[in-house]
Amino acid sequence: MARTPEQQLVDVAAATFESLAFLVQVAEDESGEGDLAPVCAATLNFSGPFRGVLKLTVCERVITELAGNMLAAEDEPVSDEQRTDALKELLNVICGHLLPILAGSKSVFHVDAPKLVDAYDIPEVLGGMPLWARTDLLLDAGRAELALYIEENARLSVGSVA
Amino acid sequence: MSVNVLVVDDSGVMRSMVIRSLQMAGMDIGEVYQACNGQEGLDILKAEDVDIAFIDITMPVMDGMEMIEHIRRGGHKPDIPIVVISTEGSTERIDRIEDYGAKFIHKPFTPEKVRETLRGLEEVRHG
Numbered sequence: 001m002a003r004t005p006e007q008q009l010v011d012v013a014a015a016t017f018e019s020l021a022f023l024v025q026v027a028e029d030e031s032g033e034g035d036l037a038p039v040c041a042a043t044l045n046f047s048g049p050f051r052g053v054l055k056l057t058v059c060e061r062v063i064t065e066l067a068g069n070m071l072a073a074e075d076e077p078v079s080d081e082q083r084t085d086a087l088k089e090l091l092n093v094i095c096g097h098l099l100p101i102l103a104g105s106k107s108v109f110h111v112d113a114p115k116l117v118d119a120y121d122i123p124e125v126l127g128g129m130p131l132w133a134r135t136d137l138l139l140d141a142g143r144a145e146l147a148l149y150i151e152e153n154a155r156l157s158v159g160s161v162a
Numbered sequence: 163m164s165v166n167v168l169v170v171d172d173s174g175v176m177r178s179m180v181i182r183s184l185q186m187a188g189m190d191i192g193e194v195y196q197a198c199n200g201q202e203g204l205d206i207l208k209a210e211d212v213d214i215a216f217i218d219i220t221m222p223v224m225d226g227m228e229m230i231e232h233i234r235r236g237g238h239k240p241d242i243p244i245v246v247i248s249t250e251g252s253t254e255r256i257d258r259i260e261d262y263g264a265k266f267i268h269k270p271f272t273p274e275k276v277r278e279t280l281r282g283l284e285e286v287r288h289g
Contacts, residue, residue: 020270070175072182082175089173092220093269096249108252111220113172 005133005148008101013056013137013146016094021069021086023062023139035060036143041119042088044095045127048109050154053127054098056091057119057145063087065141088114094146102156122147164192166211170203170229171218171247176269180216180247186273187280198222200229208238214283217264219248219255227258234262243283247271 003011014025041057058066067078067086091114099109122145124131129149137144150156167184169177177196184191195210197203201224203217215233219226226246234240244264250256251268259266265279 016270067175071178085173085175089176092173093249096251096269100251105251105253108254111249113220113222 006135008098009133009135009146009148010137012097012101013094013135013144016090016097017066017137017139017144020090020093021066023065023069023141026138026140028138038119038143038145039063040084040087041117042084042091042114043117043126044088044091044114045112046095046099046109048099049103049107050151050156051129052132052148052150052154053129054091054095055117055122055126055147055149056087056094057122057147058087059142059144061142062139062144066090084116088116098148102150104157125149164190165213166193166195167191168195168197168203168206168210168212168215170197170200170215170221170226172198172221173218176218176247183271183273183276184216187277189276189280200224200226200232203229204232204237207233207242212239212242214243214245216245216247219246219250219259227255230259230262230264245279245283 017023036059038057039060040063041055043053043055045053063083067083070086071078071082095111122134126149129151132148132150134145134147137146169180171177181194195206195212197206199221206212217226217229226248230244233242245267246259246264247267247269249269256266265283267275267279
């Protein structure tokens with residue numbers, strides 16, 4: 001059975017969190033204590049066979065563990081710059097794996113540098129593009145949310161744009 | 163003999179991960195030079211004694227493809243071994259990278275993948 005757009009997002013994001021930062025997807029009751037409210041978000045614009053924006057939002061504990069694990073900084077302090085750098089790089093890797101799934105492996109995209117944005121908002125339209133899919137990801141370190149906006153009438157390998 | 167390494171990536175976190183993976187892959191590293199974009203990387207190649215370059219593709223100022231083109235088309239050290247470490251998913255672009263004689267590692271990567279790639283480079287260099 002074909003994977004839904006949301007399942008595709010979860011598959012790629014979960015695999016990337018795990019392989020890049022050893023953060024594992026869990027059931028709701030295993031995500032541990034702590035505030036799951038979003039505190040940091042980044043977006044990444046891409047263009048090629050179609051245009052889109054990918055937005056990743058994470059809670060405090062996820063961004064802290066993400067940066068610490070990527071840097072292998074066991075007891076060393078991680079700076080705010082390293083935390084946001086880690087988030088942007090993770091988003092970049094998710095996008096790199098997602099685009100060939102959406103458009104086919106031969107498609108060539110230009111991907112802009114990720115940038116930090118407001119964490120408290122997943123609008124229905126971003127950059128003039130409608131929300132195509134969004135998903136919550138529960139990790140052992142907390143919650144992450146991924147939203148994908150794609151221009152209307154885009155021709156995709158999976159799903160479809162309403 | 164130790165190897166002087168250049169790592170070019172706009173993410174400081176990713177540069178740290180690359181360097182750590184090289185160490186974990188057993189590479190005998192001498193000097194480590196770091197650059198945030200292709201232009202900085204070219205400047206370091208001119209000024210320093212670099213043995214191998216690890217280059218990302220998507221970067222500001224000058225991207226990795228442009229940097230590799232500069233190197234291979236008669237730039238400084240045109241034969242230097244290059245390993246591209248990138249999120250690039252387009253087979254067309256990866257083919258272009260390999261046409262320049264560069265090896266390609268997809269992010270995220272493991273030290274085992276780095277070790278395997280370095281071994282492949284050695285085989286090419288020594289026939």
